[in-house]
Amino acid sequence: MSDILVKIRDLHFSRGNRKIFDGLSMDIPRQGITAIMGPSGTGKTTLLKLIGGQLTPDQGSIEVDGLNVHQLSTGKLFDLRQRMGMLFQSGALLTDLSVFENVAYPLREHTKLSEAMIRYMVLLKLNAVGLRGAAEMMPSELSGGMSRRVALARAIALDPMMIMYDEPFTGQDPISMGVLVSLISELNNALNICSIVVSHDVPDTLSISDTVHFISAGKVVESGSPETLRNSQSEWTHQFIHGDADGPVPFHFPADPIKDDLYR
Amino acid sequence: MTSRKIEILVGLFVAAAMAAFFMLAMNVSNMSSYNGGEKYELTARFDNIGGLKVRSPVAAGGVRIGRVTDIQYNSDTYEAIVSIAIDEQYNKFPIDTAASILTSGLLGEQFIGFEPGAEEEFLKQGDVIDLTQSALVLEQIIGQFLYSKADEE
Amino acid sequence: MIFALKGKSLFNSLIDRIQHVGAATIHSFQRLGHASVFLLEVIASCTSLLTRPLLLVKQLHSVGVQTLIIIVVAGLFVGMVMALQSYYALIDFGAEDSVGVMVALSLMRELGPVITALLFAGRAGSALTAEIGLMKATEQLSGMEMMAVNPMQRIVAPRFLAGVISMPLLATIFSAVGIIGAYLVAVELLGLDSGAFWSQPQNKVDLYLDLYNGIIKSLVFGIVATWIAVFEGYDCIPTSEGLGQATTRTVVHSSLAILFLDFVLTALMFTK
Numbered sequence: 001m002s003d004i005l006v007k008i009r010d011l012h013f014s015r016g017n018r019k020i021f022d023g024l025s026m027d028i029p030r031q032g033i034t035a036i037m038g039p040s041g042t043g044k045t046t047l048l049k050l051i052g053g054q055l056t057p058d059q060g061s062i063e064v065d066g067l068n069v070h071q072l073s074t075g076k077l078f079d080l081r082q083r084m085g086m087l088f089q090s091g092a093l094l095t096d097l098s099v100f101e102n103v104a105y106p107l108r109e110h111t112k113l114s115e116a117m118i119r120y121m122v123l124l125k126l127n128a129v130g131l132r133g134a135a136e137m138m139p140s141e142l143s144g145g146m147s148r149r150v151a152l153a154r155a156i157a158l159d160p161m162m163i164m165y166d167e168p169f170t171g172q173d174p175i176s177m178g179v180l181v182s183l184i185s186e187l188n189n190a191l192n193i194c195s196i197v198v199s200h201d202v203p204d205t206l207s208i209s210d211t212v213h214f215i216s217a218g219k220v221v222e223s224g225s226p227e228t229l230r231n232s233q234s235e236w237t238h239q240f241i242h243g244d245a246d247g248p249v250p251f252h253f254p255a256d257p258i259k260d261d262l263y264r
Numbered sequence: 265m266t267s268r269k270i271e272i273l274v275g276l277f278v279a280a281a282m283a284a285f286f287m288l289a290m291n292v293s294n295m296s297s298y299n300g301g302e303k304y305e306l307t308a309r310f311d312n313i314g315g316l317k318v319r320s321p322v323a324a325g326g327v328r329i330g331r332v333t334d335i336q337y338n339s340d341t342y343e344a345i346v347s348i349a350i351d352e353q354y355n356k357f358p359i360d361t362a363a364s365i366l367t368s369g370l371l372g373e374q375f376i377g378f379e380p381g382a383e384e385e386f387l388k389q390g391d392v393i394d395l396t397q398s399a400l401v402l403e404q405i406i407g408q409f410l411y412s413k414a415d416e417e
Numbered sequence: 418m419i420f421a422l423k424g425k426s427l428f429n430s431l432i433d434r435i436q437h438v439g440a441a442t443i444h445s446f447q448r449l450g451h452a453s454v455f456l457l458e459v460i461a462s463c464t465s466l467l468t469r470p471l472l473l474v475k476q477l478h479s480v481g482v483q484t485l486i487i488i489v490v491a492g493l494f495v496g497m498v499m500a501l502q503s504y505y506a507l508i509d510f511g512a513e514d515s516v517g518v519m520v521a522l523s524l525m526r527e528l529g530p531v532i533t534a535l536l537f538a539g540r541a542g543s544a545l546t547a548e549i550g551l552m553k554a555t556e557q558l559s560g561m562e563m564m565a566v567n568p569m570q571r572i573v574a575p576r577f578l579a580g581v582i583s584m585p586l587l588a589t590i591f592s593a594v595g596i597i598g599a600y601l602v603a604v605e606l607l608g609l610d611s612g613a614f615w616s617q618p619q620n621k622v623d624l625y626l627d628l629y630n631g632i633i634k635s636l637v638f639g640i641v642a643t644w645i646a647v648f649e650g651y652d653c654i655p656t657s658e659g660l661g662q663a664t665t666r667t668v669v670h671s672s673l674a675i676l677f678l679d680f681v682l683t684a685l686m687f688t689k
Contacts, residue, residue, distance in 0.1 A: 049559075052562075078565040084563065086563040089556070092555060092557050092560030094561075095557070106564045110565065151560075154564075267471065267474075271474055273482045274474050274482060277478075277485060280590055281585075281589050281590055283593075284589045284592070284593035285589045287593045288592060292525070292618045292628075293521075293624045293627060319623065328620070
């Protein structure tokens with residue numbers, strides 16, 4: 001078993017005429033938290049969907065646990081997905097099912113466990129995210145942070161080998177943000193799995209991740225541990241970490257010189 | 265809502281639809297005339313069938329006893345060949361029974377009326393009715409009437 | 418110079434128009450192609466319902482049972498109005514006894530299937546589009562896919578099949594209730610003979626030609642209306658604007674498709 005769980009090679013992907021990935025390569029280790037960071041619109045979520053096999057790249061390959069995701073048959077892909085958990089930005093809970101049923105859903109779909117066993121497992125998973133008390137609530141009654149925690153409980157229901165977090169911190173108040181940050185890191189330590197966090201929230205993401213990849217313009221700009229990146233000499237990394245308004249990522253969207261535009 | 269309640273409601277829905285179907289089939293449509301089951305076929309030749317159609321009723325003494333099943337034209341004898349299916353329970357029509365094309369009301373639909381004869385033998389499957397009277401065509405009657413009026417003067 | 422410029426821009430704008438028409442045509446054919454592939458996928462996915470009949474029952478409830486009220490009320494009033502109208506039209510010819518057969522034939526051949534399908538498109542079709550579209554917008558469909566669950570089998574197929582099954586049931590109920598409504602008006606209110614009301618249809622309405630063909634019609638409408646509804650939902654742009662447009666398209670497209678198909682089916686069924 002190699003230490004690399006996800007191996008991305010020379011990935012090209014475009015939406016319409018817009019190129020999103022232009023020769024992206026990346027290795028994600030089997031254990032630890034890997035953060036993928038970059039400005040909005042660089043296709044971080046798209047990358048997760050590519051890894052999950054929901055989108056197909058124009059060129060290049062993605063291997064997960066030694067399997068080329070985009071050459072698998074549908075059945076094999078579904079088998080692989082059972083070993084992947086994904087936490088969507090909105091939580092993506094099924095709105096017509098209670099919290100309990102949402103977490104039980106993958107178990108009911110993919111296992112033949114008895115009702116008592118399912119109850120046991122669901123309550124354990126809900127307890128792990130601190131929401132055992134909310135088991136009978138409906139998703140519409142939950143706050144955004146709670147929804148994400150329920151979704152997290154659902155993502156770990158089948159004990160996956162990896163969990164992908166799509167922007168887990170956006171739009172959260174400081175407390176639920178703190179809860180999610182510590183949950184991600186605790187779960188990763190407890191389950192000893194691979195966590196991929198996609199985010200543009202610099203301080204919190206850097207505080208929990210083991211490896212960080214910065215991507216911009218369809219390529220990896222810089223990779224390394226949080227410390228090395230904090231002390232990076234790269235202007236781009238510096239701008240992103242400190243949130244400067246101008247720098248290698250220009251303040252102005254590409255345009256003709258303003259003089260030409262105003263006095264046309 | 266519990267799944268039990270949902271199942272009950274769906275069950276009621278399907279039952280209501282079936283009840284509606286049976287009401288339409290039994291009360292409104294002619295399904296009752298289909299389940300007479302046994303029928304026997306006769307043929308009758310007419311010079312002119314007027315507005316008679318497939319499925320037009322066949323009646324005797326005003327009671328519906330069968331249906332027209334087929335209408336053909338024989339270009340050798342210049343006659344219309346009308347096939348008729350009569351319910352098996354009405355199997356005692358003498359072989360000299362007359363069939364005429366009648367109209368219900370002044371402008372109503374046309375049907376075949378049976379006028380029983382006096383022979384001892386009865387019509388059976390495949391028999392041909394020889395005594396027929398064609399439809400009265402209104403235009404011809406009016407035409408004849410006008411001619412006879414003109415002749416009088 | 419100016420004239421030349423104007424002429425050119427006029428010409429250009431004409432070309433632009435033509436281009437728009439062409440683009441729109443190509444786009445609609447593309448969508449039709451997508452929708453057809455989608456329909457095949459849905460039909461293939463329906464087999465998975467054999468192992469999970471409860472999913473279908475649940476959708477029969479939300480698609481069929483919840484549409485029932487509007488169907489019953491509409492059917493009752495349509496039948497009553499038809500009885501009144503045909504009574505006043507027929508009494509001039511002394512043929513008011515034919516009210517029953519007139520109402521029965523119109524309901525079973527045309528109005529039952531068509532009005533049911535139009536109401537279905539407005540009530541159940543738009544709800545299906547909105548529901549599936551919202552599931553797409555809130556990433557529930559994506560989420561299912563990532564849980565290795567095929568949303569075609571769990572979400573789309575039960576809704577599609579429920580729509581196809583519900584439509585003939587609803588249309589049959591509509592016709593029956595309509596005839597009851599006509600009976601109430603004609604016999605109870607206008608004082609027609611109840612024997613004539615029932616016996617005339619029994620002579621004129623044919624089980625196969627009228628009742629069965631009406632049911633076949635509504636089955637076709639059910640397939641088309643539900644197909645459009647689930648496709649628009651599944652294919653919508655997952656924003657609130659896109660969702661609104663998709664819902665509108667569902668109602669408009671299914672209504673037009675129903676009326677067009679009604680003409681085609683009537684021409685096939687009732688002409689000799």
